Amino acid sequence: MSDIIEKLSQNRDLSDDEFRTLITSDDPILAKELSAHADAVRRENYGTAVFLRALIEMSNCCVNNCLYCGIRRGNIGLERYRLSPEDILMCCEVAYQLGLRTFVLQGGDDATFTDSYMCALIAKIRTRFPDCAITLSIGERSYESYKRMRDAGADRYLLRHEAADEELYSRLHPSEMSLENRKNCLRSLKKLGYQTGAGFMVGAPFQTADHLIADLRFLQEIQPEMIGIGPFIPHRSTVFANENKGSLALTLKMIGIIRLMFPKALIPATTALASSDPSGRELGLKTGANVVMPNVSPLSVRKQYDLYDNKLSSGEEASEGLESLYKKITEAGYTVSQERGDALKDPEIEAVRFKRNPYV
Numbered sequence: 001m002s003d004i005i006e007k008l009s010q011n012r013d014l015s016d017d018e019f020r021t022l023i024t025s026d027d028p029i030l031a032k033e034l035s036a037h038a039d040a041v042r043r044e045n046y047g048t049a050v051f052l053r054a055l056i057e058m059s060n061c062c063v064n065n066c067l068y069c070g071i072r073r074g075n076i077g078l079e080r081y082r083l084s085p086e087d088i089l090m091c092c093e094v095a096y097q098l099g100l101r102t103f104v105l106q107g108g109d110d111a112t113f114t115d116s117y118m119c120a121l122i123a124k125i126r127t128r129f130p131d132c133a134i135t136l137s138i139g140e141r142s143y144e145s146y147k148r149m150r151d152a153g154a155d156r157y158l159l160r161h162e163a164a165d166e167e168l169y170s171r172l173h174p175s176e177m178s179l180e181n182r183k184n185c186l187r188s189l190k191k192l193g194y195q196t197g198a199g200f201m202v203g204a205p206f207q208t209a210d211h212l213i214a215d216l217r218f219l220q221e222i223q224p225e226m227i228g229i230g231p232f233i234p235h236r237s238t239v240f241a242n243e244n245k246g247s248l249a250l251t252l253k254m255i256g257i258i259r260l261m262f263p264k265a266l267i268p269a270t271t272a273l274a275s276s277d278p279s280g281r282e283l284g285l286k287t288g289a290n291v292v293m294p295n296v297s298p299l300s301v302r303k304q305y306d307l308y309d310n311k312l313s314s315g316e317e318a319s320e321g322l323e324s325l326y327k328k329i330t331e332a333g334y335t336v337s338q339e340r341g342d343a344l345k346d347p348e349i350e351a352v353r354f355k356r357n358p359y360v
């Protein structure tokens with residue numbers, strides 16, 4: 001094994017210079033070694049299990065205007081929808097019958113999702129499906145709001161930070177959005193005991209290796225239980241319509257690096273990865289990813305959750321393609337888990353936390 005990968009495996013860290021060398025290397029042997037090592041670390045921690053998350057895309061309404069996003073409020077050509085609480089419960093029921101034990105309620109930053117609306121919905125799901133994990137992914141909110149939803153029964157929260165570098169963040173988002181606020185939201189979620197998911201795009205416009213290093217450093221600060229990264233894919237109705245999509249090789253490399261830095265993390269082989277390349281999902285799994293998120297939203301709205309061009313919402317990325325998905329996972333050398341798939345505790349991180357505050 002090359003020295004740099006050996007060092008990353010041992011220390012879970014590298015200097016900025018070493019990260020830069022690894023990220024910018026186009027040596028296929030190094031990439032292969034990284035992938036093999038990341039897979040070994042994933043097997044040491046989670047065996048061959050691949051955890052399934054039922055993805056319910058609740059609403060494509062969003063008050064924000066992120067420059068890269070197909071459902072941003074400025075995209076006036078998009079037909080908007082919002083599932084009713086009854087629709088969402090029906091999606092949970094379908095997912096449960098299919099053996100899925102985590103529901104991910106994802107949507108734009110939709111003003112309809114008030115605390116009382118969300119708490120009532122979470123409480124209903126919690127009562128009806130007590131053995132399932134409830135994951136939320138509905139954007140930036142106040143500490144109090146996150147607390148109410150946690151108290152109502154939510155277990156996990158996904159909030160990709162997308163770009164941890166101030167300058168890059170400001171080139172991808174309108175001026176009314178703040179990176180510091182997003183980072184503080186993630187800090188709040190951790191404090192409240194959510195299994196917290198952060199993450200970022202690979203190959204976004206203007207992104208450099210140093211920006212990716214900033215993402216890794218921020219992940220080191222947050223220590224998320226879940227880390228979602230996927231290639232940037234342009235959307236035809238955004239200012240980035242003509243930009244190149246992020247490279248599959250670099251996305252895989254970042255997944256491998258993250259697996260070595262965060263051995264206990266839950267890392268999805270994202271829909272963006274599967275949408276970007278026909279074998280993207282399986283390559284992601286072979287490079288350390290251990291989660292897939294089949295879409296269980298009603299067929300009638302799937303095309304409208306149009307984050308980027310050619311986003312997959314059928315076949316193996318959806319509930320009706322589960323059999324085929326299971327076959328592909330098995331053929332890739334892994335096993336489908338029917339468990340909730342909570343993150344394992346990391347003894348090294350727990351020890352640091354205990355040192356800081358032994359009474360928590």
Ligand code: SF4
Nearest residue numbers: 062064066069072108
């Ligand atoms: S990335 Fe998220 S917050 Fe930004 S516009 Fe799209 S849905 Fe809204």
